[in-house]
Amino acid sequence: MNRPLRALMQGLTNALVKSPDRMVTNLFEQWRLFFSQSIDYTEAFGGRKLEPLKKWVRKAGLEVKSPQEAERFFFALHTYFAPLVKLLAWLALSRYMAVKLGGPSFGELVSxxxxxxxRHLRDLESGGIFRAYGLTNLLEGDFFAWYLFAWNDRIETALRELLKRLDEYDPATLSIHPEESRDLFKKLYHYLLPREIRHNLGEYYTPDWLAQRLLNQVDSDFFTADPHRNEARLRQKLLNLRWLDPACGSGxxxxxxxxxxxxxxxxxxVNETELLNAILNNVVGFDINPLAVLTARVNYLLAIADLLPHRKGEITxxxxxxxxxRTPAMGEDLLTAGTYQFSTAVGTFYAPACLCTKERFDRFCNxxxxxxxxxxxxxxxxxxxxRELAPPNWQRGDAERARELYEQILSLHRQGMNGLWARLLKNNFAPLTVGQFDYIVGNPPWVNWEHLPDGYRESIKDLLIR
Incomplete structure (x- = not known):
């Protein structure tokens, strides 16, 4: 791990501090906006709490002297982990869809x-490898593709070393059972980040036995009843119950x-196509940690991989x-009334409220x-x-807001900074657009109220304290 991680850290520092790259800076700042909503690095790694991290990163030949440097280190660490997850996902899925996706040839990439x-890495990061076969959002050009904008000899060498190690990996040892593949991702992350440091970040992974016990208590009928004795009732639940994990972690x-x-x-x-549609419509997760979302998506996909041959159309x-x-806020003044707003590292986006519905918003972002x-x-x-989306209550003001949002993202595109903003909109607005649920289950982050960042704590205070 040492050399690739060190190269990524050096490349990131160069792109952020020494010779700033605008796109890398924006991706880093957007990652900070998400990840620091629940983590105050000054609190998590201030004073004595910085010592375990300093001691650990020395093993990688690096130094972290401040909470600000800790942020850059974690961004580089997440960048190191993210391609591993993406490439292993490609490897695992090829066992189900080898005819369509083809098995990855890491050796060819190395040479x-x-x-x-x-070009190959850009195709991977944009999701092209998977999107070409109907998997629309497994990879969406996330924050961790910054290295493509800061490409240099060190970063190239680091990625070749990573690919070389994967090329030596025996794919036969990658189990086709999703729970075992999920364990592999957990073990990788735990190897990269010691427990004490994870806990400072509020990261406590829920063991399967505890999660299953909780689910059994939430709906013992669904999880424990004999389907042969309760066929009609369980069939109805199977096809219609909706589940949300609002802080889903790795899934x-x-x-x-x-x-x-x-x-x-x-x-x-139950017909496989009907079952697949029921799962995709009714089992939903949110998280504000970009790396957790990536891992959860891959784990989710591995869990349904044997049903993929029965899909009809694209899969999200x-x-x-x-x-x-803290969901997108409705505008309150004269200029923003009738919109929902989303703050990003490149400015605030305003979306017409009449389009922020389950039926329309995904299509609008696409x-x-x-x-x-x-x-x-x-x-x-x-x-x-x-022509294609406007609801009956569409007004001239809505058209102007749609135009302004489009012009804003088009301007970013022309500056070479597009690629993920429309996708961020789609993701961030999901709590408003995915509909209602029968059950909310999960294990929220273990971060004390007083340790939340001041701005975030203040913004949600009215929701929690009456």
Missing amino acids: ADSDALQ TFLVLIIARMKELGQALF IPVYLADSV MLEESVRAQISPDAFVQRVE
């Missing part, structure tokens, strides 16, 4: 020239719910990078991204929205 390697609760749904589906002879994994407590990529005119974009 590719620099330009070819960058433990989601995967256990999916496992029971598959067990019931088999026992009750319903795990979202979103804050389940339309934003497609139109920006095609660089159509703002007039043409508004006309398309009005």
Whole structure:
């Protein structure tokens, strides 16, 4: 781990401090906006709490002298872990979909020239490898693709070393059982980050036995009843109960719910396509940790991988990078009334409230991204929205807000800073658009109220203290 992580840390420091790169800076700042909502690094790694981290990072040949440097270190560490998850996901899925996806040839990537390697990695990071086969949001061009904008010899060497190690990995040892693949991701993360440091970050992973015990208590009928004696009732629950984990972490609760749904589906002879649709519509997760969302999506996908041959159309994994407590706020003044707002590292986006519904918002965000990529005119974009999405209560002001949002993202695209803003909108607005649930289950972050960042604590105080 030492050399690749050290190279990423040096590359990040160079792109943020020594020779600032605008895109890398924006990706880092956006990661901070999400991740620091629940973590105050001054609190988590201030004073004596910094010592365990300083001691541990020395093993990687690095130094961390302040909470600010700790932030950069964790961003680099997450960047190191993220490609591992993505590449292992490709490897695991190839065992189910080898004919369509093809098995990954890490050896060919290791020997590719620099330009070819960058093209392959850019395709991976954008989700192209998976999206071409109907998996729309497994990878969405996330924050951890910053290294493509800061590419240099050290970063290239680090990634080649990572690929070389994966090429030496025996894919036969990667179990096709999702719970064992999930354990692999947990073990990797625990290896990268010692327990004391994880706990300073409020990260406590829920063991399967405890999560299953909680689920049994939430609905013992669904999880323990004999399907052959309760067929009609359990079939109705299987196809209609909706589950949300609002702080899903790596997806433990989601995967256990999916496992029971598959067990019931088999026992009750439910059509595989119908079962897959029920899972995708009814088992949903949110988290504000980008790395957790990536891992949970991969675990979710591995849990349904054997059902993928029965899919009809594209698949969206319903795990979202979103804050389940502090949702997008409705504008209150004359200029922002009728909109929901979302603050980012590149400014505040305002979306017409009438489009922020389950039926419309995902399509609106997809339309934003497609139109920006095609660089159509703002007039043409508004006309398309009005033709395909506008609700009966659509007004002139809504058209202006849609135009302004499009122009804002189009401007970012022309500055070379597009790629994820429309997707961030889609994710962040998910708490408003995914509908209602029968059960909310999970294990929220273990961060004391007084240890939350001041700004975040103040922003949610009215929700929690009456």
